[in-house]
Amino acid sequence: MTTFLAGLGLGLSLIVAIGAQNVFVLRQGIRREHVALVVTICILSDAVLILAGVAGLGLLVSAAPWVVEAARWAGAAFLLVYGALAARRALRPSGEVLDAAAGDASPVPNGAAAPSGGVALATAATRTAALPVALTCLALTWLNPHVYLDTVFLIGSIASTHGDGRWLFAAGAVLGSILWFTALGVGARVLGRVLNTPRAWRILDAIVAVVMLAIAISLVLG
Incomplete structure (x- = not known):
């Protein structure tokens, strides 16, 4: 039990921090959009990396440092693009607003009436498809070199x-x-x-942009 709790404590200490992956999960949760899919991808990715590290993959990766280096530059490029898109949404909002009531989330065109007794995410665009959301989540997870350092190397060792x-x-x-x-x-x-006004969503996107761009810059600077 002591060993189990030690692993639990270390795992939480490494992931409970502001990062690109956590910000993305938070935003999807607030949007009520493919939340289960995003959470599942994050959990399974962590599980695979942790188990691989314990199985000794860390020794293999340490013999090929170019893997982490490649992930560093690819991750920085991806985060720069994602951060720029978030900044664009903050500067040029689409009128996104959350009508908070009990029920399931469903997007409706801006200005359209929300279903009675439901939660409607009003946006000028249509609901994001599951595949782009999944690919974004995978990229934010697997193109982050820190995830290898934390899970494969640190937890594994x-x-x-x-x-x-x-x-x-x-x-x-x-x-x-x-x-x-x-x-x-x-x-x-x-x-x-809280996010029941277009202004609140602009603030959220501005925060997302700052976090993503800051992480990208830190990766570029090594």
Whole structure:
């Protein structure tokens, strides 16, 4: 149990931080758009990387440092584009607004009436398809070199110090990922009551842009 809790604590300490992936999950949760898909991708990605690190992939990757270097530049480029798009939304809003009432989320054209008793996400554009959302989530996860340092190297190396209990340590770290991303995706719905004006969405997109661009710059600077 001590080993399991150690893994849980380390896993939470590494992922409970403002980053590109967490910001994306938060935004999707607030939008009530493909939340389960995004949360599942994040959890499964973390689980794969953690288990791979415990299994010894960290030693293999350390022998080929160009992998992390390639991920660093690809991730920086992706974050720059994503941040620029968020900045554009902040400067040129589409009238996105959340009508907070109990029920399921569904997008409606700007100015159209929301379904009675439901939650409607009013936007000038149509609801984002699942595939682009999934690909964006995968890119934010797998093109981030820090995820390899945190999960494959750090968790993998610390887990190895627990000997035969390393898989219990890994299980604790995976549970930390499950708890955090589930709480982030579901808990973001509470913020929906705050984001009930186009101005609030512009502020959110401005924050997203700053975070994404700052992370991209940090990756470029190494």
